[in-house]
Structure formats: C-alpha cells, structure tokens
Amino acid sequence: MARIGILLCNCFGEIGRTVDLKSIKARLEADPAVDSVTIVESLCLPGDAAGAHSLIRERGMGKVLIGACSPYGKMEFVKLGLAKEGTDVRTVRTVDLREGCAWVHGKDPEGATHKAANQLDMEIALLQNMRDSKDIGIRVQQEALVIGAGPAGLSAACGLARLGFKTHLVDRGSAPGGLLNVVTRTYPTDEPGPEKIGSLIKETGKNPLIRFYGKTKVSAVKGYAGDFKVSLAGPVGNTTLRVGAVVLATGARILFPQGLFGYGKVKNVITQMEMERRFATGAIGCKTAVFVQCVGARNAERPYCSTICCPLSLKNAMRVMDENPGAKSYVLHRDIMTPGSVLEAYYRRALQKGVQFIRFDADRPPEVRGQDQVSGVEIFDTISGVSRSIETDLLVLSTPFIPDPEATALARMLNIPVDKYGFYAEVYPIHPMETRNDGIFICGTARWPVSSDQAIAQGEAAAIKAAALMGNDTVSALTMSRVPGGKLGHAFADAAACTGCGNCVAVCPYEACRLQRTGNRSVSRVIKVRCKACGSCVSVCPNGAMQMPEQNYRAVGEMIRRAFREVR
Amino acid sequence: MQTAEKKIRTVLVVGGGVAGMSAALDLAGSGHRVHLVESGYDLGGQVAKLDKFYPTDHCAFCPLWTEIRRCKESPSITIHTLSRVEALEKSNGGFRAVIAKSAPVIDPELCICCGRCETACPKGVAHPIWEHAYPPVYLIDRNRCGDCRTCVDACPTKAIGFERQEQKSELAVDEVIWSAGFTEVSLAPLKEYGWGTHPDILTSLEFEAWKAESGENKGAILRRSNRAVPRSIAFIQCAGARDLRLLPHCSAVCCMHALKQAQWVKRRNPDIHCVILYTDLRTVGRDYYEYAMREFGGNGVRLVRGRPSLIYPLPGGDGIAVKFEDTSTQKREIWKFDMVILNGNLKPTLSSQAAGEVIPELDGEGFVRRTAMSCGFVMEPSDVTESAIQASSAALRSITDKN
Numbered sequence: 001m002a003r004i005g006i007l008l009c010n011c012f013g014e015i016g017r018t019v020d021l022k023s024i025k026a027r028l029e030a031d032p033a034v035d036s037v038t039i040v041e042s043l044c045l046p047g048d049a050a051g052a053h054s055l056i057r058e059r060g061m062g063k064v065l066i067g068a069c070s071p072y073g074k075m076e077f078v079k080l081g082l083a084k085e086g087t088d089v090r091t092v093r094t095v096d097l098r099e100g101c102a103w104v105h106g107k108d109p110e111g112a113t114h115k116a117a118n119q120l121d122m123e124i125a126l127l128q129n130m131r132d133s134k135d136i137g138i139r140v141q142q143e144a145l146v147i148g149a150g151p152a153g154l155s156a157a158c159g160l161a162r163l164g165f166k167t168h169l170v171d172r173g174s175a176p177g178g179l180l181n182v183v184t185r186t187y188p189t190d191e192p193g194p195e196k197i198g199s200l201i202k203e204t205g206k207n208p209l210i211r212f213y214g215k216t217k218v219s220a221v222k223g224y225a226g227d228f229k230v231s232l233a234g235p236v237g238n239t240t241l242r243v244g245a246v247v248l249a250t251g252a253r254i255l256f257p258q259g260l261f262g263y264g265k266v267k268n269v270i271t272q273m274e275m276e277r278r279f280a281t282g283a284i285g286c287k288t289a290v291f292v293q294c295v296g297a298r299n300a301e302r303p304y305c306s307t308i309c310c311p312l313s314l315k316n317a318m319r320v321m322d323e324n325p326g327a328k329s330y331v332l333h334r335d336i337m338t339p340g341s342v343l344e345a346y347y348r349r350a351l352q353k354g355v356q357f358i359r360f361d362a363d364r365p366p367e368v369r370g371q372d373q374v375s376g377v378e379i380f381d382t383i384s385g386v387s388r389s390i391e392t393d394l395l396v397l398s399t400p401f402i403p404d405p406e407a408t409a410l411a412r413m414l415n416i417p418v419d420k421y422g423f424y425a426e427v428y429p430i431h432p433m434e435t436r437n438d439g440i441f442i443c444g445t446a447r448w449p450v451s452s453d454q455a456i457a458q459g460e461a462a463a464i465k466a467a468a469l470m471g472n473d474t475v476s477a478l479t480m481s482r483v484p485g486g487k488l489g490h491a492f493a494d495a496a497a498c499t500g501c502g503n504c505v506a507v508c509p510y511e512a513c514r515l516q517r518t519g520n521r522s523v524s525r526v527i528k529v530r531c532k533a534c535g536s537c538v539s540v541c542p543n544g545a546m547q548m549p550e551q552n553y554r555a556v557g558e559m560i561r562r563a564f565r566e567v568r
Numbered sequence: 569m570q571t572a573e574k575k576i577r578t579v580l581v582v583g584g585g586v587a588g589m590s591a592a593l594d595l596a597g598s599g600h601r602v603h604l605v606e607s608g609y610d611l612g613g614q615v616a617k618l619d620k621f622y623p624t625d626h627c628a629f630c631p632l633w634t635e636i637r638r639c640k641e642s643p644s645i646t647i648h649t650l651s652r653v654e655a656l657e658k659s660n661g662g663f664r665a666v667i668a669k670s671a672p673v674i675d676p677e678l679c680i681c682c683g684r685c686e687t688a689c690p691k692g693v694a695h696p697i698w699e700h701a702y703p704p705v706y707l708i709d710r711n712r713c714g715d716c717r718t719c720v721d722a723c724p725t726k727a728i729g730f731e732r733q734e735q736k737s738e739l740a741v742d743e744v745i746w747s748a749g750f751t752e753v754s755l756a757p758l759k760e761y762g763w764g765t766h767p768d769i770l771t772s773l774e775f776e777a778w779k780a781e782s783g784e785n786k787g788a789i790l791r792r793s794n795r796a797v798p799r800s801i802a803f804i805q806c807a808g809a810r811d812l813r814l815l816p817h818c819s820a821v822c823c824m825h826a827l828k829q830a831q832w833v834k835r836r837n838p839d840i841h842c843v844i845l846y847t848d849l850r851t852v853g854r855d856y857y858e859y860a861m862r863e864f865g866g867n868g869v870r871l872v873r874g875r876p877s878l879i880y881p882l883p884g885g886d887g888i889a890v891k892f893e894d895t896s897t898q899k900r901e902i903w904k905f906d907m908v909i910l911n912g913n914l915k916p917t918l919s920s921q922a923a924g925e926v927i928p929e930l931d932g933e934g935f936v937r938r939t940a941m942s943c944g945f946v947m948e949p950s951d952v953t954e955s956a957i958q959a960s961s962a963a964l965r966s967i968t969d970k971n
Contacts, residue, residue, distance in 0.1 A: 012682065042725070159964050337852050361896070
C-alpha cells in the first residue's frame with residue numbers, strides 16, 4: 001500500500017504559534033501508514049507548488065495529506081498549483097489547520113492542537129482506506145440531434161454546423177420555421193418573421209452538415225451523454241441515430257382563450273395570432289383596436305408572465321395606427337412588461353405615437369360589450385379611478401405561451417425535469433441551457449416564454465454547450481461534470497451483497513442506478529457517466545452494497561472512530 | 569468533426585463577472601484560448617458581492633465560486649485581474665490589445681490574509697477587500713494612509729510594496745467580447761430622492777452589503793443612522809431608471825431585487841413593515857411572478873403602485889418621509905419610514921467619456937452597439953440567467969462565421 005506523505009504548513013506562524021506542529025509531526029511519524037512529515041513555512045507563495053511537487057515525487061509519496069488553510073483561504077490554489085505541476089490531486093487530501101484550528105481556538109492552543117491532530121488522523125484513515133472509482137472513457141458520437149425547427153432549433157442547428165458538427169434537425173411539421181412563419185412583423189425592428197429566420201432556414205438547406213427531417217417525431221431515446229441512441233419515426237419510416245448531444249427546442253403553444261372576453265361567441269374578438277394571420281392577408285381595417293393583456297396569465301392557474309405579449313401589443317397597436325389613419329389603439333394592461341433598454345425605448349415610442357395605456361386591476365377585468373359583433377369595452381381605470389367606456393370594433397386578447405403536452409412527454413422520455421407548468425427546467429440559473437441529464441440541452445419557448453431574438457440567442461448558447469461536450473473524441477466519466485477538479489468518483493454496486501430491492505433506483509436523482517437481471521435475480525448497476533457521486537444510493541442501501549469507493553464504509557467508519565479518539 | 573481543420577482562436581473577454589466567466593468557460597470548453605480581463609481583485613463581478621440572489625434565494629457566492637475555480641483551473645483561460653484594456657486596435661484581421669495591470673500596495677499573489685498589517689496599521693486603513701473576496705486578500709486604502717510603512721515590516725510574506733508600478737502587456741487576439749457589467753450611478757442629481765442627505769437613505773446595493781450575513785451586522789436588519797432596528801422600510805423602484813433625466817432604460821433586475829430584499833428583511837425580522845413603491849412590477853423570468861405573489865400573500869410585504877415625488881429626512885432624526893400618490897386610490901400620501909432603499913441606479917460600465925479608454929461603439933444610453941460582441945449588462949440590462957445565455961451566444965458568434 002502506498003504510504004502517506006504529509007505536508008504541514010506553518011503559515012509564517014499563523015498555524016504554528018497556536019497548533020504545536022512539532023508534537024503533531026512526532027506523533028504522525030510514529031504511524032506506520034505515514035511515510036514522512038514535513039513542516040514548511042508556506043505552500044501558496046510563488047515557487048512553493050514546484051517545491052512541494054518535487055518533494056512528493058522524490059519521496060515517492062503515493063498519497064499526500066496537506067495541513068494548511070481553509071479551502072476558502074488559499075488551499076484550493078495550493079491544489080491547483082500542484083495539479084499544474086503534475087501531482088495527481090485525486091489522492092491529495094487537505095485539512096484546515098489555520099481558520100478551523102489555530103484561528104478559532106487561538107486562546108486554547110492545547111485544544112487547537114488536539115483538534116488538528118484528530119482531523120489529520122481522520123484524513124489518514126480516509127487515505128488508507130480510499131479506493132479508486134474505475135474511470136471509463138466513452139467514445140463520443142460526433143453528431144448532434146436538435147428537436148424542433150423554430151427559431152431556437154434552427155439557430156442551434158446552424159450553430160452546431162458552423163462549429164463543424166453533423167446535425168440532425170427534426171420537426172413534426174413539414175417545414176422549418178415554427179411560430180415565426182405566421183408572424184408578419186417582429187418587435188422591435190418590424191422585421192417580418194419569415195425574413196428573420198429566412199437566413200437560418202437557407203443556411204440549414206445549404207450547409208451539408210445539417211439534415212432536416214420534416215414530419216418526424218422522436219419515438220425513443222436511450223443512452224447517455226456522449227452516446228445517445230435515438231429512434232425517429234417519419235415519412236420514410238423509422239431511422240436510428242447515434243448522437244453525442246441532444247438539443248431540445250420543441251417550442252410552446254399559445255393559450256386558446258375559449259370563453260374568455262366573449263372569444264368564440266362575439267365577432268372580432270381575436271387572439272394575437274389571429275391578428276397576425278389577418279395582417280398576413282392584408283391590412284386590418286378598424287377605427288379602434290383594444291388589446292387586453294394577461295388573458296389567462298398572471299392568474300391563480302398560470303401565475304407567470306409570458307414575456308412577449310406586452311411588446312407584441314405595442315407593435316400591433318402602433319401598426320393599426322400606421323395602417324389606418326385616424327385609428328386609435330388602446331392597451332389594457334396590469335403592468336407593462338418592457339424590461340431593459342431596447343424594449344423600454346419601444347414603450348416610449350408607443351407612448352409618443354399616441355397608443356393609450358389603461359391599467360386595470362386583476363379583480364376588475366374589462367367587460368366586453370356587443371352581442372354578435374364587439375362594440376366596446378368597459379374598463380375601470382385604476383390610475384384615474386374612473387370607469388371608462390371605449391367604443392371599439394376590434395378586441396385583441398394577449399394570451400400566454402403554455403407548455404406543449406408533447407414536449408412534456410418528450411421530457412419524460414429523455415429523463416429531464418419540467419417545472420410545475422410543464423416547461424423544461426434547467427439545472428441552475430447560472431446554467432440556463434443545461435439539464436439534470438448531461439448531454440441534453442434546452443432552449444427557446446419550450447424552456448420558458450421568450451421572444452424570437454432571445455430564442456435565437458438561446459439556440460446558439462445551447463449549441464456551444466453541446467459542442468463543448470462533443471469537442472473530444474472520448475470523454476472520461478470522472479471529468480464529465482461541472483465540478484471543478486472533476487467529480488469525487490462514482491457509486492459502485494457490489495453484486496454479491498445486492499438483494500435487488502431497488503431503493504437506489506428510486507432515490508437516484510440522475511437515473512444512474514438501474515436493476516439488471518443476472519441469472520435468476522436482479523441486481524443494481526450504476527451507469528457511471530450519469531452518476532454525480534451524490535451518495536444518495538449509499539445512504540438508502542440496506543445491505544451496504546452501494547459504495548463510493550473514494551469514501552467507502554470502512555474509510556468513513558474509521559474516520560468517525562478517530563474523530564472522537566483521545567490523543568496524547 | 570474534422571479537428572484538423574479547426575482553427576484555434578484567441579478571444580479577449582473584458583469583464584470577469586457572470587457573463588464574462590460564462591463566455592470564457594464556453595470558449596475554453598470548445599478548445600479556444602481566452603484572455604479574461606477583470607478590473608477588480610478577482611473574478612465574480614457584482615453578483616459575487618451580493619448577499620443573496622434571486623430566484624433561488626441562495627447565497628450568491630457559492631455557485632460563483634465554482635465558476636471562478638473552473639476559470640482558474642482551465643489551462644486555456646489566462647486571467648488578468650486588476651487590469652483594464654488600455655488600447656485596442658485592429659490588426660491582421662484581429663485585434664492588438666494593450667492590457668494595463670495596476671499594482672496595488674498589497675500584492676494579492678503574496679498576501680496570505682493573516683491580518684498583521686491590519687493590527688500594525690495605526691490609522692486602520694488596511695482591511696480585507698470585501699467579505700466574500702476569494703481568495704481573501706487585504707488592501708491598503710491609499711487615500712487615508714499615513715505613509716508610515718509600519719505594515720511593510722509587519723508583513724511576513726513581503727507582500728507590501730509602495731513602489732510598485734503599473735505593468736503593461738500586449739496581446740494579439742482574434743475577437744473581443746465586452747462583458748464589463750454595470751456600475752452604480754450617483755442619485756445626487758435627482759434631489760427628490762434625498763440620496764446622500766441621510767444615512768438611512770441607501771441604494772439597494774448599499775443595503776445589500778449592509779444587510780449581508782457576512783457583513784458587519786451579520787445579517788441583522790438595522791438602521792444605518794443609529795443601529796436601531798427599523799420599524800419600517802420603503803423600497804423605491806425606478807429611482808434613476810426609466811427617467812429621461814438620468815437613465816432612460818429599465819434596469820430589468822430591480823423589481824426582483826427589491827422583492828428579494830423585502831423578503832429577506834421579513835425573514836430576518838417579520839415585525840419590520842416593508843413597502844415596495846413600484847411603477848410596473850416587471851417579473852418576466854421563470855417563476856419571477858410567483859416570487860412576487862409571495863409578497864402579496866401572507867408574507868406581509870405591501871406593494872403600492874406609485875412613484876415618490878419627494879423623499880426627505882424628518883427633523884430630529886425621526887425617520888424619512890416619502891411623499892407619493894398611491895395610484896390605486898388616487899390619494900396623495902406622506903408616509904414615514906425608518907429606512908428608504910432606492911432601486912434603479914444601474915448603468916452599463918463602459919463610458920464613452922472616459923479619457924484614453926478604448927471602447928466599442930456605444931448607443932445613446934451607454935450600451936454596446938451590436939456592431940461589437942457583448943454580453944451581460946453592457947449589452948442590455950440583464951440578470952444572471954440572461955447574462956449567461958447572452959455570454960454563450962456571444963462565445964459561439966466569436967468563434968464562428970455566419971454562413
């Protein structure tokens with residue numbers, strides 16, 4: 001067994017003046033597991049890492065224990081420095097002797113020394129008993145799958161192709177474009193929707209690395225990051241692909257406001273999408289257009305803002321006034337949601353143009369007048385405190401994006417979480433395109449309501465994340481993680497001790513554990529690529545069959561025993 | 569992928585906050601080289617200084633710590649702290665940049681944060697740069713320093729040097745991404761907000777540091793004037809923002825920031841009465857509106873739509889008066905608060921007025937025009953999530969050519 005080399009940092013007396021390093025050194029040297037103990041003045045100053053590395057190499061220390069400062073001090077830099085010199089930091093353990101011992105127990109040197117010795121002892125126990133998770137390399141498939149060919153999906157596919165990856169772009173519709181196909185103008189530039197994605201669609205057709213599959217659905221996905229096996233069902237029959245990464249850009253639906261504000265019964269009460277279709281067939285002739293915001297949104301059922309409806313109404317309100325000289329536009333709203341500089345300027349433009357904004361309370365929504373044909377709206381204006389009656393011949397309802405049930409089903413198949421509404425959920429706000437399941441990336445309105453510009457940016461963001469995963473021909477299970485320094489290890493199921501109870505399968509947040517039939521019984525197996533070393537399976541296994549080799553039962557048990565040992 | 573054909577590019581990322589770090593990590597992940605220039609002592613930007621961040625209500629620092637370490641770990645990322653881009657010019661289809669690295673009195677590479685300079689200094693001007701700084705490093709406030717040099721001998725690692733000079737280096741890069749984030753604007757020109765007239769009128773970032781769990785009050789909510797527990801706090805939205813006299817833009821983050829702070833005040837001390845005076849409650853991100861609804865509910869934070877016309881300290885230190893119209897009742901009100909938090913004084917960091925500084929083309933409001941690559945607040949007011957998205961998108965654009 002490799003013996004342990006110990007480096008104790010004096011930190012210019014910061015540690016040594018409270019913790020008796022000499023007595024600790026003498027005691028540790030008596031431990032047969034310990035090769036040598038060296039007290040150094042510092043480890044974090046320029047040149048220290050090189051010195052420590054050559055000491056480690058000269059002495060042939062298989063495992064290294066460092067007693068110095070806290071990880072929030074300079075300890076992580078010490079490890080980084082050692083790693084850069086070439087030390088294998090997976091077998092380097094550290095103990096916080098400065099902040100955790102010397103500083104907090106400055107008035108009790110004996111107690112501080114005792115605590116320091118115990119902690120060093122514990123880490124020796126761990127180093128002695130730790131075993132290596134056997135790493136595996138995966139051959140990464142150098143192709144990507146993008147599901148959904150709206151603005152987000154097109155942008156993701158083009159991004160991946162520009163980075164040199166063969167990309168399969170799948171859509172259930174016959175042509176790419178998504179919702180933008182029916183949007184005649186997009187805010188805030190008034191660029192027609194088909195033009196905005198026109199260049200991306202053209203690029204999709206031109207770039208030989210992109211293959212578009214129309215009228216195609218994903219019927220099954222198996223595998224893990226770097227190597228997914230995907231089955232597609234399309235007009236040409238079933239296709240099987242092997243891809244390294246999957247980008248989900250499946251889009252969202254828009255709420256159909258049946259029964260709200262007379263929709264479906266009263267003529268000329270329409271949705272924003274219907275308005276777009278009317279614009280597409282020609283100008284909208286009307287004297288007054290009234291836009292109602294937050295129809296079916298920001299209520300108890302859907303307590304969220306759909307992001308795009310306010311700017312959409314600003315755009316269409318101005319357009320009605322442009323195309324019908326003398327016409328008036330009213331926007332009935334609860335808050336005008338135009339965050340940022342571009343949209344706020346757009347809001348100012350609408351105000352200057354004379355679009356009228358009337359604020360209403362969620363408790364007192366507008367009432368529609370007119371039996372067959374809309375004739376007006378009654379609204380209580382909360383800002384002036386008066387009821388108003390507006391004559392109108394067109395009422396436009398702004399309804400929110402809602403999750404597509406098909407997308408939610410796809411999330412289940414791909415084993416990624418959705419939020420409480422059914423939109424794809426990211427792993428953390430700082431990693432907005434990444435999901436719990438490595439190798440699967442999300443973007444566009446399927447993730448959360450966004451504008452077409454934001455969807456295009458998200459597609460690019462997802463593309464570069466997917467490309468980073470596929471950048472290497474092989475990827476190791478231990479380094480494939482967002483954890484600095486790689487992950488701790490991966491869980492290991494001892495087939496001899498496993499009774500196949502399935503507790504680990506139920507508790508694993510990453511679907512890394514699965515039961516496998518061997519002979520006449522089922523035993524647990526861990527998919528190493530998926531395991532994040534959280535240890536959940538270890539804690540629920542009744543038989544001790546699940547282990548983290550780096551911190552196994554024997555190691556942790558011995559650590560606990562030593563934590564409370566009297567030292568002299 | 570045909571790796572042989574891949575051209576490795578070098579990208580200069582200016583600003584090491586969430587946006588800059590995300591862009592740098594994505595570029596490094598795709599095998600490209602990055603020079604990450606940060607003006608502060610270390611990476612992390614404004615978010616690293618926050619006590620909490622929305623919508624998770626987690627400490628802001630931990631998730632950033634991971635990103636900071638990943639940047640430091642990456643062999644493809646060269647980090648230039650305490651540095652700024654002094655000159656930038658086009659050359660050979662790319663750019664030639666001059667980076668000026670300032671030399672603080674205490675060299676952060678050598679400082680071990682032992683605090684002996686702090687003990688030795690007779691004027692008390694040596695202190696940690698800020699509570700969350702990682703790694704913890706000391707600085708000496710030269711403006712108040714008596715130049716006695718006692719600290720020089722006290723320092724065990726010889727980290728203190730008063731004669732160090734700024735260093736300049738030259739870089740050749742293929743592309744530049746601007747991600748310099750935001751800075752606070754003084755609210756003094758808008759006299760009605762009373763900023764600077766009373767210690768209990770704070771900007772929201774001042775309040776964030778004041779109430780921080782790692783700050784001097786250990787998370788207790790106290791008045792800055794007398795350290796008494798305030799009975800009431802007003803959060804004033806759009807103070808400076810959406811105001812053609814100062815900042816025409818909406819800062820996009822302040823509504824959620826105020827909701828977060830009010831919620832934390834309530835969590836720390838439910839007896840403190842909190843009122844948010846807002847114009848539009850802009851809560852567009854995932855679960856942001858629900859986050860706001862929590863305030864309407866049992867949480868006891870009152871949301872009032874109105875914009876104050878005058879905020880002034882009452883004579884005798886008896887609180888701050890806020891004069892406004894409650895637009896839901898059309899009544900003019902004067903309410904008394906113990907503290908007033910002003911939200912909205914954030915502007916993009918780059919400034920075309922700065923002499924000698926080479927910057928990209930800015931629009932009238934100070935945001936980087938789309939002729940240059942940018943992400944985060946210098947591009948468009950954005951929070952952590954939006955910044956990370958823009959950063960990845962900019963990273964992709966900086967290494968690919970649109971076909």
